[in-house]
Amino acid sequence: MSEGRVSALGGAQSQGLVNIRDIGLQGMVSLRADLAQAAKAVEQVTGVAMPAMRAITSGKACSVAWMSPDEVLILCDHAQADGMVTALSKALAGQHHLAVNVSDARALFGLSGPEGALRDVLSKITPADLTTLAPGEMRRTRLQQVAAAIWFETEAEARVICFRSVARYVFDLLAMSAHTSGAVGHH
């Protein structure tokens, strides 16, 4: 039943130095396992090769992001997340692992705008080095007081994942950082 399913901020948007939007429902599956051992199964289920350390790789329907030496995050269609968990568990039968649907535990924001502005806006709230963060790299970090993960889909489009409960805080942080009269011009 899809009725009544809502993302944390119901598609909220904000305009400024960069534009920010709640992307809406996004399937996310957390997989913990010996990544080398699980690579084949992951590729078989997601169609995406196991990412290298701190990388995010994308395929037709899924992206797979390296989160820690024994954890990846699989991004997929929201409706397919439960099926993804079942398929992973089946493909990994016999190997110690934990696959779990965490789609609703998170919020996903899209940031779009000029590359320099994107990097400047994020640099106001994350200690991560935004100068060197290139598309294809997943960065787990914090946005001021909360945990987050950020990456660039393209030079002009960044993504932010945070926990659902703090979605409003993160959105407000981003919106304030993107205030039109707060340009930095560092990047």
Place this chain on the structure above:
Amino acid sequence: MSIRLSTGGRLIDRSRKIGFSFNGKQMMAHPGDTLASALMANGQMIMGRSFKYHRPRGVVASGAEEPNALVNLGKGKRHEPNQRATLTEVFDGLEATSQNHWPSLNWDIGEVNALFARLLPAGFYYKTFIHPRPFWKHVFEPFIRQSAGLGRAPDPRHSDPDRYEQFYAHADLVIAGGGIAGLQAALAAGRAGLKVILCEQSAQWGGRAPIDGVEIDGQPAADWVDAAVAELAQMPHVDLRLRLMAAGVYDHGYVIGYERLGDHAPGQDTPRHRLWRIRAGRIIAATGALERPLSFAGNDKPGVMLASAMRDYVVNWGVAPGARTVIVTNNDDAYRTALALVAAGLSVPCIVDARPEANGPLVQEARASGLRVLTGMGIASVKGLRGVVAVQLCAQDGAGEVLEDVVCDAVAMSGGWSPVVHLWSHCGGKLTWDAAGAFFRPDHARPPTDQKGQGFVICAGAADGALLADETMVNAAKSVGRVLAEHGKSGAAVPVAKAAAEAPMQPVWVMPAGAGVKKRAKMWLDFQNDVKVSDVQLAAREGYESVEHTKRYTTLGMATDQGKLSNINGLAVLAQALDEDIPRVGTTTFRPPYTPISMGAIAGEARGEIFQPLRRTPIHGWHEENGAHWEPVGHWRRPYCFPKKGESHRDAVNREIMATRNGVGLLDASTLGKIIVKGPDAGRFLDMLYTNMMSTLAPGKCRYGLMCSENGFLIDDGVVARLDAESFLVHTTTGGADRIHAHMEDWLQCEWWDWQVYTANVTEQWAQIAVVGPKARAVLEKLGADFDISAAGLPFMAWAEGKIGGFTARAFRISFSGELSFEIAVPAAQGRAFWEALLRAGVEFGITPYGTEALHVMRAEKGFIMIGDETDGTVIPQDLGLAWAISKKKGDYLGKRAQERSHMTDPTRWKLVGLETLDGSVLPDGSYAVADGVNANGQRNTQGRVTSTYFSPTLGRGIAMGLVLHGPDRMGEVLDFNTTKKDAKGEMRMIKARIVSPVFFDPAGEKQNV
């Protein structure tokens, strides 16, 4: 009187005028003026009053080192005290008021302090206000508070209307200081491709060189500066920042920068300040040097100024503090000021040089232009009350016998220069004494070191002791060359800087050298805190040998300028008094920030709505729309109750409880922690975490458990559900979710790294709703479940999953209220929809949402403990009658060994009981059960305390739980509990309560098991 010159002023735009006010008086300035230059242009030389003696003070410096010209800026919400007039750029409409004066700047009552200066020596407060002891609180402290503090604190009813932010940056090289050394370093590093941040605290590039007539590569310094800035601006990897001060250097190349974006241009809607948090590979401190005052009697009078500052005012802003200026110096550099004043058409009656001889090129140039140079001389005193009218000259080597009076209205003094070594020193860089220049400079052999033991701060130019422009440039090139070499690169061509050569200076710490005590008591070292040569000498006589102690005893260098002008002079005087070498006496510690930074910048964006993250459950919006009264629970907001219109919170809680006990209630329990624990060793792992056995739990079943720290203390509790052979779902308390997940990972990663267990915190994946009360099952049946939810099909302490009302759901038959209860988890995205579906289905059963207070009361009626109420970090399960939940069979669990220690098994540990007041009233929270006698501190002995206390609407009376000495063995005994109220006789009012079982309601548990 200070005046605006008819020509000159490289930084001001004479074609435009802007208005500002000082103490309510309207004045005019030009764009480019600082508040200090603008006040001087308006004839306003007195800018403040000193802290202790309220002496009238004028501006003495032209930059960050200014001790005197501190003002209140702005008014109302934007009022801010202690702003330096020398750093404040004037804008149209600026409003400033002077500080520390009463009733007026020109006539101040506190000035009488100065008349009694003899009675207010160093340590006066320490000596005077000790006895008699009771006087401190009632007489001395109020008096001192009245006279303490500089400037006026902002009105606490106002909140700062401006916006602040922070910015994290990473760079190969941060260069602090945009003078020629900093620019040259940036050029070399930029051309080599390094990522560079070059920051300058003022609004101009170039530092002193353009003022001092320096030539670089054959062109005026200003032209070279413009070209350098233009080239750097073209480099995408170089960030040029004016008005950004490198405030502090910390370990691992961490630099705090303070950027002032809105101060000079209010109303632009920019953030006012931006705090830069920079990770730098290397830091070049090209921070220049500061000129030192000379210590002669009356050196603090308005009109007495640093020679370099006077030159700055003439050259940069076209203002002069007077028409006739006497120069007093111990070095050649001050002659530049004499020449600059003459070039501006001002009169210099004489140059008083303390050195026996002076023949450097600048001296000769002065002589050649007809200036009178008096060598071997000093100033005996300065005449004038609120300004300078004359100086009296004397021999530097004598006791101060007056040889000549010179009429003048300003004095420019130079006691030599001190490199600005703050950034070098913040992280432990050591200094060495340079006898030739009489200053401390960085000791290259002992730099502040990084994680690899390498020096990570490098001083360049004047900050490294290379004071003359030609040396400065060479030094800067060499310094940046060391950074480039680390990157395998080499430096660029070094421009040639040319400045007039200078003969050696001669240290002069007291003028004249043989001055008597009367003169020394008028020689100011620290202008802001009113510390004089005599005070430091007194401290030395009284045994203060350490410079750190002397500093605190005399308050030398403890004002808002942190002794930028006074420290070297002060410690030289101390060294003389102690008959020690200056390097042996050493310096006080340099601590960040270089100059004060705003609290707003430190707080950054964290204020108002985003002061802290506020966590919201998926059902938060419904609560908000339905009038929830909130309770903060960690970062969450949970509804405390849902008052109806006109209903008190207490009445709402009672209504919610009765509706739940008699019908059905609904609780948003989404904040409960939910952690998946999976793997072949998951059961074994949970057996270690919990005091009871979890590995034997069958799939489909739930079990309550307790978690202890390895010290045996209870840290969390909750229900574990076994999902399948290898998977458990651990429920934690709301506050325990993150903490217990971290606790699990800690043990798995650090101790039991070879156990095959993975965990995942899925707290926020699920919205969890408790449907509670005798009608709970009826509501779910009405909604329709595709699995058996009957008492037989889904019994107490079991769980099942399926669809309820079309929602994918897990239903747990667990109860924290003693009622028939289903805790139902649905995906968070559908949490609100499910909540609303339950409300619709429950209408006919009178379904009532309830909050945390009803939850608390209902659990207390059942005698269930609450982590944080019954526990406080010192309580073990055995204290709470929970021995039944501690496995006797298990070989080990976290806390087991600790719980066997003698103190933990002590029979006199207070134990949990229920408490029933005899009069039915509610015991005060935190109340103690008193016992006979008093303890060693004269306090009443106690024998127990209240841990939870509520009014129970179910029972119609107050109920409580508490920890009581031998409590469970004393059932029926009546204890006295204290209150904060007094009875008619003035004695503390007590409440009598009887010890009873903590289970007040349905002790057999029949209601929940249906």
